[in-house]
Amino acid sequence: MIDSGSVKQMAGHPFDRRDFLKVLGWSGAAVALSGCGNTSVEDGRETVVSYVEANDYMVPGVGVYFNSTCAQCDAGCSINGRVREGRVLKLEGNPDSAINKGRLCGLGQAGVQHHYNPDRVREPLLRNGNKGEAISWEKAYALIAEKLAGVSGEEIAFLSGGVSGHLKVLLGNYLDSLGTKNHFVYEAIAPSVVRAANLKAFGVEMPRYRFDKAQVVLSFGADFLGSWVSPVHFSQQYAQFRKGVNGQRGVLIQVESKMTLTGANADRWLAVKPGTEGVLALGIINALGMATGEVAELVKGYDKARVSRETGVSTGQIDKIAALLKLRSPSLVLAGNAAEGYAHGSQNAAAINLLNQVLGNVGKTIEAPVSVPFPQMVPSKGNTVALKNMNDGLAAGKYKVVFNFAANPVFTAPGAFKFKDNFAKAGFKVAFAHYLDETALQADLVLPLDSALEDWGTQVPEYMTEGAQINIQQPLMERLHANTRGMGDILLGLIKQKKADEYKGFEDYYAYLRGAVLQNKGALGGGGVEDDTFWNDTLTQGIVKLAGTTTSLAAHASAAGLVLPAAAEADEHFPLHLIPGVTASLRDGRHTNQPWLQESPDPLTTIVWDSWVEIHPKKAAELGIVEGDIVQVTSKTGSVKAQVYLFPGIHPEAISIPVGRGHDAMGRYAKGYGVNPFQIMDAVFEAATGELAMHETRVKISKTGQRVLVVKDEGSAGALQMGRKIAGRVSTDQVDLSKEV
């Protein structure tokens, strides 16, 4: 600090540079001292809480690790959580799991923010006008019993996300006890059309894909590194694929109308005219010249000139892809969200599967999957068909009591469904919820759930890898809030209302789970082991590995019934395709209230905390739009306003808005950030499966005159290198294939 002497000295002497630095130094030191004083010391003020009883392994300051299962998506990665002083601090992957082998994606990492989220529901809430009134659990159960009394099974509906394991069994038993068959399983983003096409072509819904064995991967819009099926597992296989078989590095070709994270990693990225993925697949079969019989007959018309005209992919590219696929075998061809999201999505997927078969990939890179030997535990699957059926029932005022669990249809239902209005017609609406999301806000009774890090459970992944496995979910710490309950416990409580005798032996869901696992001890690989030992080992490992049953794989993809529609007519009122972007961190928006996910920049645009409209720079120039312009995107169903981001990775005839943002509920980190493209989706359905064709919505855009600064991580030059040779870039047309491979 400056003492009076030095002040006098300076005042009386010429002030030179040295003095200047001295003053700066002293002032700096003074500030530093005040800043680094013992300001955070809490002697005698802060309470230091010790354990009442402590296990030997619990040492303050030293972490303990527990295995459990990630509940952020349904891929079923096993996690290992670090717990210190009874608080879970960090999640990592469990190395024993064949699915994620010790890795965990960003979405999984954010799981702690689901647990500690300040906006969790903490008490059972009963609607009283526009408010939720906290009530006791006894009252909540009594109320459900009262509302269910005299209601027939037909008048009850249960909407849920994908459920598996013992919870699925228990839920099934509860619905049986209510005498209802109205269980609607709804996942807003699910590869349901591809599943149906696979079932037709291979006899299984989801075969095991072996990226690691493939030499070429040709992906039609499958974002397998970001958000498709089991991205953590695929990323590891992808690393193998890149390392190559016999030192030959795998080549990834991505065909899609909007670049995904996987597309950004591809050696060759091809922008295809939206919806023409199937045409391109047939064009490639034609160019390969390997097909015979019926298939050859089918693809005869798909000569290069026609395919190039319809898809916008140059004939040279088609030649190169065909040459590469011929040269390198085995390969793997995938149909993803982008291929299936059209009214003719099944046909697209069928054409792609046919390409796989022509290339002889079935049995090589497409293998038979294994599943757990307990069919009642395999995950229930569903997509918009289920929601549509329920929506129709709701619109007709059919349901007196409606339950909702692990789905947020008010947010994710396409705007054309008018789901919110129809939901209001149900007599009594019960939502099992972690947060007051859009659907829970419409409910009459909200039952607060334990977080995934507080609850017991088992989970069976849909996509198995080496061998089958049942994942164990166990609490990593005590409940944060005294009045939340596990979904299993609630279901057990409800089922006891109907079948008290059958379930009286189970005090809680833990007892039920333990009993159920030990009952099948032999089949789970614990034959001859003491009950306690087996149970403790199971919890320690967090995974039960099983031999599993292998479903046989067929190769009967055929040309029969494969008809691709003529290119869609341009709609002069709504000239652009709307592509809902599925991002790796937000998915369908159920985790948008985890601030890490909002804060982590989108991998392609680097935008944070907001939605954007991706427009091709050429199209933008045509429309006189620049980055940051707020535009109105209007479809037949509705319109949203969002900022523009110029993105060269999108087809000029399409725009893309990411899904997941645009909540008007769900707490402080989700509400009011961005826009929700589900709202403006038209009700166009896939012809064969009846699922929502998510990519079929046509839109127009108009400027609003407002302009904002886009909040993003990339510099002012954007993705352009401004003449700096940071990464060599060459247009895909310029690549000489003979040099490349």
Next chain:
Amino acid sequence: MYRFLRFPILLVGLFLAASSFAANSSQPALTTEDSLGPQVQQPIEFPHNRHAGLKDASDPAKGGMEINCQYCHTYARRSAVAGIPPLQKCIGCHQNIESVRNKPRIVELFKYWDAKKAVPWKKVHDLPDFVRFNHERHIKRFVEQQDRPVQEACGYCHGDVKEMTVARRQKSLAMGWCASCHEKDHPVVAEGGTPIAGQAYWYSFQKPAAAVDANTKARGPNDCWQCHK
């Protein structure tokens, strides 16, 4: 040459100095070596002297019981933080000591136990959040390697706890105070010339030229990151 800057710079300097004084005024003055921390009110006035104090040869009912610090503060040698013993620890002995079972403090203690509630002890020794003091390393060095008495080793920082009832901070625990010890030359062999565990061995690797004997001295770590991680 920079004459025109003299007055503004002086003003800025004065302002910064004054504001930092102002910011400091609500805090106690920097503590000196022997300064005491605040007198802390604890929910139960735990008598350290009774537990850790020296035995009274004439009247065993009066003096202390010479219980090793680490019997209760068992986490100190295992973790960076010493922690507070779990309530279970207190009860473990006291459920068998009928003679004091009805003393008010013990009655209070059992009330917490019966309710299975943790005793809300107040912190006595706290460091700013940007300082990582590691108990385990200090115990390893002084108690295990140099074989010094536990009460002496703990006492370097915590003072003579065996004389206290409720513990009170005795040392400033400020960085200068820590450094005053870390900057001292300490023998690397124990008194009497016995090589201390691995210490002398490792030291000979670092300074192969130097003979390791009773005169060999070394200092505690003085890298910033040792504490400011």
